[in-house]
Amino acid sequence: MIAFLTPISTSAPHIYLSALPFAPSESILWKTACSPFPKVIKVSEGRMTEWPKPLKGHLRAIIGLVYSPDSRKLVSCSFDKTVRIWDAGTGMPVGEPLKGHIGGATSVACIAYSPDGRRFISGSDDGTVRIWDAGTRMPVGKPLTGHTGGVRRVAWSPNGQSIVSCSGSFDPTIRIRDAATGAPVGELLRGHLKAITSVAYSPNSRYIVSGSQDQTIRFWDAQQISSNGEYFM
Template identity: 45%
Template sequence: MIRTVSFSPDGTRIVSGSDDQTIRLWDAGTGQPVGEPLKGHTGLIRTVSFSPDGTRIVSGSDDQTIRLWDAGTGKSVGKPLEGHTSWITSVLFSPDGNRIISCSRDGTVRVWYAVIEDSLQDHAEEDHSPSSPRIRHLTAAISTPNTANDDFISFSSDSTHALRNTTELLACTPHDDRRSTFALLGDDGWMMGPNRRLLFWVPHASRELFYNPWTALVIPGGGVELDLSRMAHGTRWKHCYE
């Protein structure tokens, strides 16, 4: 069963999502398929949408994840966006293509940063052009007093709550994988960082609306946000006494 369809901005292509867990591109003039099916979701596809420049596709699934795709190659871009606790019912790019908004059966709306691939150290060269194929992380542009940060790791909508001194924690972790190394592990509630290091534990009652490093905003508000600006970790554990 086809669950969702959407036109490209120029009207030449159609993207569709199906119960067979695939996304397909079609020529809007001939009705013929374009390329191979886009595969990666493990649940039926409920919602798909093109970016305003037509270069990317966003999809939402019953597997509770959101995925980004290169509309030209059909390849997945970055890691799945995780945070919703039920199936995704709708996804859409912002008009400038920099963010994605999603809603879910879990009763929340989430706003996500739309690109996962570039190093945050490149933020001084940010390109906000709608036609640019690679737009850098928006979090890098947020003014923050955490000047020791090489990468912006935050579990809050307040940039001053970002984790300080991330160099040791993220050592040997590829730049395009740094946010995706953090995952709330199911029912046990432990947040793990690179190399499966335990960072902190979240009580069961606080997990549903919990902020993660991919999330820019959760609606309705009131979700759990952590202030990590004074967190001591790794060999810096003794600084917790300061």
């Protein structure tokens, strides 16, 4: 569609003629308009036959979504305490729902993929983080504990070496872990006064940034975390 940006912006009929070939072949739009305009371009590969349908499988509200790095899979988490994997091309579920957060969990709140796409992590209101094998859909090791409050957000470092999680109002802390072993790296990071609502890595994996209900953003040096878990800025 980007290739037709100029004609679409300068000529109203091009809005329809340039977009028409991308309409699914079984859609009412295509069947109605294809006859009057037989000379439009043809999509030779990858054209849909029908408009995408909503993906249904979770029993309660969906909280988090993430694409796999190769864009072939979609992973979702929900208030129904499960994680689901979907084929991003067909919209079909891959296997059964993943049930790893059960004890004390009211929801699976967040998910994140590893950079290589082989694993993903999930965080839950039960205060744990789970690592999953994306191929086998099996949990890797035991639940990772350490937070006393529910896990709100998780992130995987771009270099694939570490994962970070943050917790909510009863335990406004951040925990860094070794992605290979799940072992904690340093102490819990403390600095926010209220629930931590977001956490992310810098592209070079050196810094972590967190946001909180205390209306502040904190920066952390992931390579030089002090033993008492104090923030560096």
